[in-house]
């Protein structure tokens with residue numbers, strides 16, 4: 001039986017690599033893209049059994065229309081994300097937080113709930129939330145990033161996403177779901193405006209997501225995992 005996966009924000013960056021690797025693994029992959037042309041191009045480049053699914057994670061009509069096209073879904077990768085506000089909380093305005101949370105938090109909530117009926121038709125449902133190590137409070141408190149509190153909107157949105165991951169895992173534990181969050185590591189993508197040559201290849205991060213997407217039934221749920229499979233602290 002061929003499994004079906006949906007990757008949100010799969011027209012470029014880490015999401016496109018996740019989609020490519022899932023297609024290579026033999027899954028039918030729905031390329032979530034808010035722009036039909038760019039999504040179609042990505043699906044053509046990815047090949048395999050990949051196809052466009054127009055999906056803007058901040059638009060409830062778009063989400064409903066996309067969900068109506070999918071009967072059974074085995075893997076949902078909540079990858080779409082934005083980094084639009086680098087401010088410290090002392091200099092931030094609510095608008096930047098709101099915009100960030102619309103995509104990175106509320107988008108995940110809305111998409112996940114819209115696709116729950118399709119996921120419940122799967123024998124082995126898996127949800128992978130593409131989070132960020134910068135959302136780890138343990139790492140922040142340990143001084144790992146030393147940014148003086150900048151990027152508060154983005155980072156706290158990923159902290160919230162981590163919390164959602166735990167609560168979804170708990171809510172769906174009795175139904176055989178595996179719900180986990182990924183820390184993909186620093187990657188060269190459009191989102192990472194300060195990407196340096198030394199930053200990692202998105203493909204490496206994607207492999208970590210694919211591992212969580214294809215977890216066996218005795219695999220973990222409600223965990224935060226780095227791209228290389230090691231545990232990430234909350």
Ligand code: NDP
Pocket residue numbers: 008009010011012013014015032033034035055056057058078079080081082103107130131132133183184185186187188189190191192
């Ligand atoms: P990119 O900017 O390359 O890709 C982001 C993707 O999300 C694009 O396909 C974009 O679509 C899509 N997207 C944004 N908003 C929406 C929306 N409203 N509806 C649908 N799709 C949307 O970034 P990355 O590949 O780097 O980011 C992917 C994920 O990885 C994000 O969640 C990010 O937070 C996370 N991450 C990235 C890191 C890095 O170093 N790059 C580090 C840690 C986490 P469009 O092309 O239309 O804008």
